[in-house]
Amino acid sequence: xxxxxxxxxxxxxxxxxxxxxxxxxxxxxxxxxxxxxxxxxxxxxxxxxxxxxxxxxxxxxxxxxxxxxxxxxxxxxxxxxxxxxxxxxxxxxxxxxxxxxxxxxxxxxxxxxxxxxxxxxxxxxxxxxxxxxxxxxxxxxxxxxxxxxxxxxxxxxxxxxxxxxxxxxxxxxxxxxxxxxxxxxxxxxxxxxxxxxxxxxxxxxxxxxxxxxxxxxxxxxxxxxxxxxxxxxxxxxxxxxxxxxxxxxxxxxxxxxxxxxxxxxxxxxxxxxxxxxxxxxxxxxxxxxxxxxxxxxxxxxxxxxxxxxxxxx
Amino acid sequence: xxxxxxxxxxxxxxxxxxxxxxxxxxxxxxxxxxxxxxxxxxxxxxxxxxxxxxxxxxxxxxxxxxxxxxxxxxxxxxxxxxxxxxxxxxxxxxxxxxxxxxxxxxxxxxxxxxxxxxxxxxxxxxxxxxxxxxxxxxxxxxxxxxxxxxxxxxxxxxxxxxxxxxxxxxxxxxxxxxxxxxxxxxxxxxxxxxxxxxxxxxxxxxxxxxxxxxxxxxxxxxxxxxxxxxxxxxxxxxxxxxxxxxxxxxxxxxxxxxxxxxxxxxxxxxxxxxxxxxxxxxxxxxxxxx
Numbered sequence: 359x360x361x362x363x364x365x366x367x368x369x370x371x372x373x374x375x376x377x378x379x380x381x382x383x384x385x386x387x388x389x390x391x392x393x394x395x396x397x398x399x400x401x402x403x404x405x406x407x408x409x410x411x412x413x414x415x416x417x418x419x420x421x422x423x424x425x426x427x428x429x430x431x432x433x434x435x436x437x438x439x440x441x442x443x444x445x446x447x448x449x450x451x452x453x454x455x456x457x458x459x460x461x462x463x464x465x466x467x468x469x470x471x472x473x474x475x476x477x478x479x480x481x482x483x484x485x486x487x488x489x490x491x492x493x494x495x496x497x498x499x500x501x502x503x504x505x506x507x508x509x510x511x512x513x514x515x516x517x518x519x520x521x522x523x524x525x526x527x528x529x530x531x532x533x534x535x536x537x538x539x540x541x542x543x544x545x546x547x548x549x550x551x552x553x554x555x556x557x558x559x560x561x562x563x564x565x566x567x568x569x570x571x572x573x574x575x576x577x578x579x580x581x582x583x584x585x586x587x588x589x590x591x592x593x594x595x596x597x598x599x600x601x602x603x604x605x606x607x608x609x610x611x612x613x614x615x616x617x618x619x620x621x622x623x624x625x626x627x628x629x630x631x632x633x634x635x636x637x638x639x640x641x642x643x644x645x646x647x648x649x650x651x652x653x654x655x656x657x658x659x660x661x662x663x664x665x666x667x668x669x670x671x
Numbered sequence: 672x673x674x675x676x677x678x679x680x681x682x683x684x685x686x687x688x689x690x691x692x693x694x695x696x697x698x699x700x701x702x703x704x705x706x707x708x709x710x711x712x713x714x715x716x717x718x719x720x721x722x723x724x725x726x727x728x729x730x731x732x733x734x735x736x737x738x739x740x741x742x743x744x745x746x747x748x749x750x751x752x753x754x755x756x757x758x759x760x761x762x763x764x765x766x767x768x769x770x771x772x773x774x775x776x777x778x779x780x781x782x783x784x785x786x787x788x789x790x791x792x793x794x795x796x797x798x799x800x801x802x803x804x805x806x807x808x809x810x811x812x813x814x815x816x817x818x819x820x821x822x823x824x825x826x827x828x829x830x831x832x833x834x835x836x837x838x839x840x841x842x843x844x845x846x847x848x849x850x851x852x853x854x855x856x857x858x859x860x861x862x863x864x865x866x867x868x869x870x871x872x873x874x875x876x877x878x879x880x881x882x883x884x885x886x887x888x889x890x891x892x893x894x895x896x897x898x899x900x901x902x903x904x905x906x907x908x909x910x911x912x913x914x915x916x917x918x919x920x921x922x923x924x925x926x927x928x929x930x931x932x933x934x935x936x937x938x939x940x941x942x943x944x945x946x947x948x949x950x951x952x953x954x955x956x957x958x959x960x961x
Contacts, residue, residue: 374702374769382769384846389776392761392820396780399812402796409795420795462686470681480689482944485694489939491875493893494932497900498695501928504904507697512713525905541692549954573674606878610897613905632882633793646788652785 410642420543423638430459430642438627447622447647450608453536458596459542462589462603465551466641470573484545499538526615535611535620539604550592575579590662597658625649677954696940703933704728724928736931738888739895742806745874746891750810754869755862762823763854766831780850784817794882808883812877815924819865826861827854864953866945872941895933900928926948 379386410430413422419605434440465486487495491494500506503524511521523531562580570578605624612620622644631640695716704708714720731738761834764770765777777830793812802808817861831854839849855862877893884890904923 360931366773376769378769382767382846384850385764385767385770388760388764388846388850389770391814393776393779395757395811395815396783398800399793399796400783400787404786405788406792406795407788414795416795420792437792452873467681467685470678471685476682476686480685484691484692485947485950486696486940486943489871489943490873490936491778491893491896493875493877493897493900494936497896497904497928497932498699500901501903501932502695502698507711509702509710509713509716512711513716516713534680541695541884544688545692546954549951552705553955573677573920581718606876608753609878625856628788632794637791637795641789641791644791648786648789 364533374502402484407645408639409638410645411610412638414638414641416650433644434643434646439621442618443621443623443626446619447624449619450532450535450622453532454539454604455596457536457540458593460540461547461583462551464544465555465585466577469552469555469581470577477662479516481545481548484548486545487542488546490528490542492607493610495538495542496607499611501659503534509591526616527615528616528620531611531616531619533605539607550588554585555581594655594658594662597654692761695696699929699932703929710925723926726926726928727934728935730930733927735887735890735895736892736899736934737800737888740890742872743892746806746809750814750873751870752864753814754819755812758819758823758865759855759858759862760850762820763827763850765820765824767836768825768833769942780817780820790945797883803883804889805883806889809873809879809889812879812883814869819869820862822953823861823865826858826956829859830861851863860949860952861956864930864949864956869947874939892935896931896956899924900929904928 409420411427412425414420414423416426425450443611468477468480471480503522505511505521505523509523514521522530524534558580562584563576566576568579582623605622605628608622609625609628612625624647627640627644627647630636630643693941701715701717701719703726704722705715705719706723709720710717765773770776788796797808797812802811835853836849839853840911842854875893877891877897880889880891880894881897884894887895
């Protein structure tokens with residue numbers, strides 16, 4: 359008896375799905391391009407990550423290549439570059455994260471500008487660099503910092519200083535990378551905070567006015583607490599992208615003279631994998647990086663959950 | 672501190688930051704029509720000095736820049752169309768409650784935000800598909816991401832009322848008819864936003880081209896720019912012992928580089944202020960927590 363119930367139960371579940379697909383097959387059809395794309399360009403490469411534990415040979419494929427265990431990871435951890443790459447990757451990202459408050463502060467400042475027309479102009483101008491490609495941004499850096507003809511070195515020479523070849527100095531790389539990033543995104547990153555500020559309950563301001571609070575006090579006691587949840591969420595998201603932001607830009611700014619500081623895990627993966635063709639080794643390094651990222655994201659999210667209600671999941 | 676003083680100081684500071692951000696753009700614009708010698712001598716720092724259009728003439732005479740422009744327009748157009756073709760039906764289906772296994776499909780998509788195979792396995796897949804050194808390698812990988820799907824899905828959920836869909840179905844409309852005749856016309860704002868975001872991303876990207884293209888006839892504008900603005904410049908300045916002919920070459924490069932920045936970046940910079948509200952809308956819809 360029990361068996362019979364079981365089969366009916368299962369077939370009825372199947373039946374529901376079958377009926378549903380029959381009735382709404384066009385809806386399922388709509389999903390097809392999306393699922394196909396994600397399958398081929400995300401899940402097949404994920405399946406291919408197994409070559410990190412193999413010696414990949416194109417004619418043997420992902421599955422058929424010889425298994426070598428953790429060999430590539432060991433090679434990487436013992437390599438001369440390992441500590442340099444780890445240090446560069448972490449320092450570059452920590453530097454970037456340290457500047458995370460800048461757009462928050464800039465949003466608070468923009469919000470206080472009362473002249474509507476002026477404010478709009480300032481927003482349009484400061485958002486604009488977001489639309490400039492990373493190639494052009496680095497191209498501008500190269501042009502401005504050119505030791506002979508760049509405006510920065512021309513100015514240095516005019517005040518009697520020696521020109522500096524910024525793009526080739528390892529000591530300058532991180533500053534250039536991070537601050538040119540601020541130029542690109544300071545304005546754009548205020549958008550979400552400005553929206554959060556606009557969403558603050560106006561009654562709070564009215565109450566503050568009755569209490570005689572100054573503008574500064576209102577910012578401290580209403581605006582900052584008002585946008586804090588948004589700030590926390592974005593901070594978590596930023597940490598989640600730790601170690602993988604800006605690879606495209608680093609690759610453009612990198613040259614043989616500044617590699618001491620500009621060589622990060624992802625550029626190393628690119629160089630070793632695509633230029634030297636060591637696919638398995640490069641995949642292993644990339645996997646190591648992804649693992650760190652996931653651990654970081656989950657940890658930060660847990661911490662945020664403990665502290666307050668603001669977490670991603 | 673009184674509120675008025677505060678207001679003045681604050682506005683001045685914001686203005687100062689705005690000017691600092693604007694300055695490099697003004698400088699490039701002025702430098703593109705100035706004599707390079709004036710820049711090297713420090714005479715040009717804001718407005719153009721010794722105006723010349725030689726840089727632009729050379730840019731327009733450069734065959735690679737033109738093919739790059741043409742390629743970029745083709746890649747951007749096709750890429751954006753494909754983006755919408757995958758995004759709109761997919762996100763719409765995910766917003767429908769008739770769909771069984773919706774949670775599973777959503778996770779299937781969202782998981783790719785957390786973990787991906789990395790550039791090497793992706794490269795191998797693209798190579799196995801014989802797309803290396805074809806325009807498809809630029810258009811297809813990265814044509815859509817989980818973020819876009821989330822944004823469009825939440826738009827459909829909020830803006831397409833269930834009653835409307837049900838009423839149309841009772842009248843005998845099929846899902847496909849409904850989608851094209853009712854849903855899409857009601858979704859023009861989100862279509863514009865998503866198309867714009869993707870178009871800007873394709874217009875500005877160089878990495879896929881660097882990884883997948885060998886043939887310079889296929890190069891998009893950004894890769895041509897990279898070679899003119901960065902690779903050749905760094906190679907030039909790191910060479911020791913500057914010869915006369917080399918000086919000439921440098922001067923030619925000086926003439927071209929600012930003009931080429933303007934020619935490539937201006938279209939977006941000019942168009943963007945008019946579309947600003949769409950972009951802001953996109954950022955805001957995207958930031959809504961699920």
